[in-house]
Amino acid sequence: MSxxxxxxxxxxxxxLLLVGKAIRLQVPLAQKLxxxxxxxxxxxxxxxxxxLFGVVAEWLGTxxxxxxxxxxxxxxxxWEELPGLLISVVFATLFLGSRIPHVRQxxxxxxxxxxxxxxxxxGQYVIGILLGILVLAPVFGMNPMAGALIEIGFExxxxxxxxxxxxxxxxxxxxxxxxxxxxxTIGILSGVLVGVALINWAARTGRSELLAEDAKAPASTQxxxxxxxxxxxxxxxxxxxxxxxxxxxxxxIVVLAVLLGQAALSGLQALEQALWVDTVELFEHVxxxxxxxxxxxxxxxxxxxxxxxxxxxRGMMLRIQGLALDVLIVTALATLSxxxxxxxxxxFLILAGAGVAWNVAAFLLFARRMIPEWWFERGIGDLxxxxxxxxxxVLLMRIADSESRTPALPAFGYKQLGxxxxxxxxLITAGSLPLIAQFGPVPFxxxxxxxxxxxxxxxxxYFGRKEADPALLELQET
Numbered sequence: 004m005s006x007x008x009x010x011x012x013x014x015x016x017x018x019l020l021l022v023g024k025a026i027r028l029q030v031p032l033a034q035k036l037x038x039x040x041x042x043x044x045x046x047x048x049x050x051x052x053x054x055l056f057g058v059v060a061e062w063l064g065t066x067x068x069x070x071x072x073x074x075x076x077x078x079x080x081x082w083e084e085l086p087g088l089l090i091s092v093v094f095a096t097l098f099l100g101s102r103i104p105h106v107r108q109x110x111x112x113x114x115x116x117x118x119x120x121x122x123x124x125x126g127q128y129v130i131g132i133l134l135g136i137l138v139l140a141p142v143f144g145m146n147p148m149a150g151a152l153i154e155i156g157f158e159x160x161x162x163x164x165x166x167x168x169x170x171x172x173x174x175x176x177x178x179x180x181x182x183x184x185x186x187x188t189i190g191i192l193s194g195v196l197v198g199v200a201l202i203n204w205a206a207r208t209g210r211s212e213l214l215a216e217d218a219k220a221p222a223s224t225q226x227x228x229x230x231x232x233x234x235x236x237x238x239x240x241x242x243x244x245x246x247x248x249x250x251x252x253x254x255x256i257v258v259l260a261v262l263l264g265q266a267a268l269s270g271l272q273a274l275e276q277a278l279w280v281d282t283v284e285l286f287e288h289v290x291x292x293x294x295x296x297x298x299x300x301x302x303x304x305x306x307x308x309x310x311x312x313x314x315x316x317r318g319m320m321l322r323i324q325g326l327a328l329d330v331l332i333v334t335a336l337a338t339l340s341x342x343x344x345x346x347x348x349x350x351f352l353i354l355a356g357a358g359v360a361w362n363v364a365a366f367l368l369f370a371r372r373m374i375p376e377w378w379f380e381r382g383i384g385d386l387x388x389x390x391x392x393x394x395x396x397v398l399l400m401r402i403a404d405s406e407s408r409t410p411a412l413p414a415f416g417y418k419q420l421g422x423x424x425x426x427x428x429x430l431i432t433a434g435s436l437p438l439i440a441q442f443g444p445v446p447f448x449x450x451x452x453x454x455x456x457x458x459x460x461x462x463x464x465y466f467g468r469k470e471a472d473p474a475l476l477e478l479q480e481t
Contacts, residue, residue, distance in 0.1 A: 004077055012081035015074065016333050019044040023333075027227050034226055041329040042161075042191065045336025048074070054341040082334040086165030087290070089331040090428075093162050094296040095260035096324040097423055098303050100317030112410060113417035115374040116385055118462030120418055122373075123365050123389035124426035125455040127154040128435070130361050131354060132448040139350045146176045147444040149350060151435040153358040154426070156186025157390055162328060163187075163428035165335035166292050167436065174440045181343035182351055184335055187391075189355045194390030197363060198383060198399040205403070210379050238318035253319045256302065263298030264291055286437075293433045296424060362389050373462035375469055377409040384415045388427065 023044030027033045033043060050056060052072035060068040071079035128151065135150030148171075156164055164183035171179040204210070229235075240249050271286040271294075306315055344351055363386070370382030380403045387396035400411045425431045438447050 004080065008077040009081055012074075012078040015078060016044075016330055019048055019333055020329060022047060024227070038192075038195075039329075039332070040227065041332040042188070042336065045333045045339075048333060048337030049339055049341075052337060052339075053079075079338060083338045086162070086331045086335040086338075087168055089327040090162045090166030090290075091261050091264065091292045091295040092257055092327040093324055093331065094292040094423075094428065095257050095264065095299040096320045096327075097296055097299060097419070099256060099260065099299045100315045100320040101303070102307050103300070103303055112414040113421065115462060115466040116381055116414055116418040117421045118458050118466055119366075119370055119373050119382060120385045120389070120422045121426065121458035122369055122455060122462060123362060123385060124154055124158050124422075125451045125458060126361055126365055127158060127358060127389070128451040129448065129455055130357050132439075132444045132451070134353060134357055136444055136448070138353065143347070143350050145347065145350050146179070148174065148176050148179060148436050148439050149182070149354070150444055150448075151439060152179060152183050152186055153354050153361075154435070155432060156183040156354075157190040157358045157362070158388070158427045159183075159187070159432050160190070160391065160428070161187045161332045161335050163292075163432060165331060166290050166428070167433070170290055170433075170436050174436055176436075178340070178343040178347060179436075181340040182347060182354075184339050185344045185351060186355055186358065188336070190358065191391035191395060193355075193359050194387050194395045195399075197359065197390065198387050198395070201363075201366075201383065201386070202399065202403050205379050236318070238322055239316045241312070241314045241316050241319075249316070249319060250323075253315065253323060256315060257299075257320070257323055260298040260302050261291070261295045263301060264293075264295035267297065268294045290433055292428065293424070293430050296429065300424075359390065362386060369459070369462060372467045375467065377411060380404045380409045380411040381414055384411060385418075 020040055023040035023042075026043050027038060027040050051074065053069055055072075057068040057070070057072050060066070070076055131153040132147075132150030135145065135147055139145040139149050140147055155167060159167075161184060164180060164187050167183070168180040171177055171183075238249075242249050242252055268286065268291055275286045303315075366382055366386040370385070371378040374381050380400065383403050384396035384400040387399040389396075396415065400415065404411050423429055435447065
């Protein structure tokens with residue numbers, strides 16, 4: 004494939020994102036669902052792909068669009084490769100630019116939410132694998148790895164689902180990627196719908212002390228824009244452009260984090276080959292992105308230790324992360340195989356229904372019993388993340404606490420330091436597929452059940468029994 008065709012495939016993503024943003028600005032339904040422009044753009048590309056536009060064209064007498072849709076095979080081939088590459092960029096930037104706080108500080112604020120988050124994530128595995136063993140495998144003949152799809156799709160989101168595409172393929176479960184991407188879409192939609200419904204329920208019943216009877220997001224939030232008086236800088240210049248372009252500096256740091264992750268992964272694979280030869284192959288199928296995240300943490304620790312100038316700007320890292328995630332979502336949805344979902348529609352609906360039911364039930368049962376203060380405003384973020392992505396959780400917290408008068412957002416951020424390295428795309432998520440493939444679903448089910456029990460004991464028996472911290476109960480001034 005020529006460089007011109009590759010470049011053209013990349014350039015097409017820009018107009019798609021612009022059209023997606025225009026729809027978000029103009030279509031009330033897209034605003035009420037808080038659909039990101041990248042998801043709208045990806046769904047538009049899916050409409051003109053081989054499984055929709057291509058099928059319709061075939062019915063009308065031409066099969067030229069059946070293989071790759073309106074955009075053609077070259078564009079489709081480039082787009083298929085991008086999610087697996089960009090997910091490492093997304094995870095490498097998770098902690099870059101943020102000082103790693105002291106463990107005691109993290110535990111004080113984030114301990115209750117970490118317990119709730121692990122309960123939600125581990126429970127998704129327990130529910131999913133039980134369904135896989137009892138229903139999906141014996142009734143539908145599904146691969147036992149199907150039990151991991153709820154956590155991969157819901158907690159991990161589109162990026163994780165797409166990033167595991169090669170792992171699905173290598174382990175003989177290629178349709179798993181499409182099912183996980185479908186579940187991720189269901190998760191985001193249900194996360195927003197259920198989350199907003201719960202916020203209104205909390206306002207009516209007094210579960211939240213902050214929400215008014217008519218609690219709702221402002222019009223600017225629904226349209227996805229900032230009012231002029233609320234606009235702020237996207238990032239800060241920490242170096243002078245005459246010496247090096249600040250964006251280039253930050254991209255270089257991200258690339259270094261990814262390379263550190265690749266070196267760590269290669270070393271682990273070599274160690275595994277030396278110790279177990281061919282009897283166990285776990286790291287052989289682990290993707291790069293969780294190790295890229297670890298590479299980012301290592302770099303940030305070194306930056307905290309040796310850089311007194313604060314040369315790495317968190318805002319710039321978020322912009323790099325956001326760009327990578329937008330392109331990732333567009334291309335992942337554009338290349339989603341609807342045929343795989345249709346062929347496994349029964350298992351797909353069972354997993355989606357079970358995932359939504361577990362998340363909502365766990366939130367209502369455990370959040371108030373695990374989080375001593377501001378349980379609703381803080382817990383709603385974990386619910387949003389467990390059903391969609393981190394941005395969904397932040398969105399729901401912003402609606403529930405629009406003026407940031409509670410510690411919900413900082414506690415949620417600290418929680419990610421103990422959560423993201425393992426669940427929601429971390430080491431456990433990445434290792435779940437090869438572990439199930441190597442040892443079967445039962446040992447992994449036992450491990451996740453133990454993890455779920457530990458999270459419940461810590462949340463209900465320790466954090467939930469502690470008295471509310473007066474400092475956290477006081478409304479914050481900013």
